[in-house]
Amino acid sequence: AQRVTQPEKLLSVFKGAPVELKCNYSYSGSPELFWYVQYSRQRLQLLLRHISRESIKGFTADLNKGETSFHLKKPFAQEEDSAMYYCALSGRNNAGGTSYGKLTFGQGTILTVHP
Amino acid sequence: NAGVTQTPKFQVLKTGQSMTLQCAQDMNHEYMSWYRQDPGMGLRLIHYSVGAGITDQGEVPNGYNVSRSTTEDFPLRLLSAAPSQTSVYFCASSTSRGRNSPLHFGNGTRLTVT
Numbered sequence: 303a304q305r306v307t308q309p310e311k312l313l314s315v316f317k318g319a320p321v322e323l324k325c326n327y328s329y330s331g332s333p334e335l336f337w338y339v340q341y342s343r344q345r346l347q348l349l350l351r352h353i354s355r356e357s358i359k360g361f362t363a364d365l366n367k368g369e370t371s372f373h374l375k376k377p378f379a380q381e382e383d384s385a386m387y388y389c390a391l392s393g394r395n396n397a398g399g400t401s402y403g404k405l406t407f408g409q410g411t412i413l414t415v416h417p
Numbered sequence: 418n419a420g421v422t423q424t425p426k427f428q429v430l431k432t433g434q435s436m437t438l439q440c441a442q443d444m445n446h447e448y449m450s451w452y453r454q455d456p457g458m459g460l461r462l463i464h465y466s467v468g469a470g471i472t473d474q475g476e477v478p479n480g481y482n483v484s485r486s487t488t489e490d491f492p493l494r495l496l497s498a499a500p501s502q503t504s505v506y507f508c509a510s511s512t513s514r515g516r517n518s519p520l521h522f523g524n525g526t527r528l529t530v531t
Binding site for chain 2: 351407
């Protein structure tokens with residue numbers, strides 16, 4: 303079974319401070335991991351995916367298979383980063399085939415960046 | 418493109434009533450899914466479809482039915498609403514069967530069952 307854990311329901315930082323949103327996963331195979339974000343009054347959208355190794359809006363996330371983690375980091379938080387963040391995992395189905403985009407989501411972390 | 422469109426935005430039901438949440442996408446995506454969002458639980462997969470005529474259960478399918486008669490539409494039916502189904506429901510679609518394909522979400526339907 304696959305599982306995603308985000309241990310922090312709420313995270314508050316001040317503008318300009320570093321921020322790290324934690325994500326740990328449990329999966330027996332080779333996972334694909336994503337971060338999704340939901341800003342106030344907007345729909346849930348993809349922020350970044352580990353396979354792309356990209357930095358989006360100053361955020362980065364590194365897959366650490368040894369620690370089974372995919373923490374989201376930003377060196378200097380901005381007020382516009384305040385949002386709900388979800389870590390998500392895509393694995394394989396029971397037959398070993400592609401899971402067709404079925405994602406398992408963590409519980410979510412509400413990030414608040416204070417001025 | 419409108420993307421993924423969900424209707425209604427809000428709905429209040431009484432226990433035992435039935436209703437259908439509508440979801441349509443205009444991106445010719447093969448894959449569509451329904452999630453429910455509950456505080457402290459994240460998003461949980463209810464049902465999904467990999468193409469017209471093909472549906473399967475997700476993590477929390479009980480009390481819900483789906484069908485996929487066209488590529489564009491993927492309605493979610495509540496057969497007999499219960500207070501435990503009070504939640505925010507999201508429909509999502511994806512462009513291909515690849516694991517790395519991002520999901521495109523609708524704006525959600527906030528359902529309250531009294």
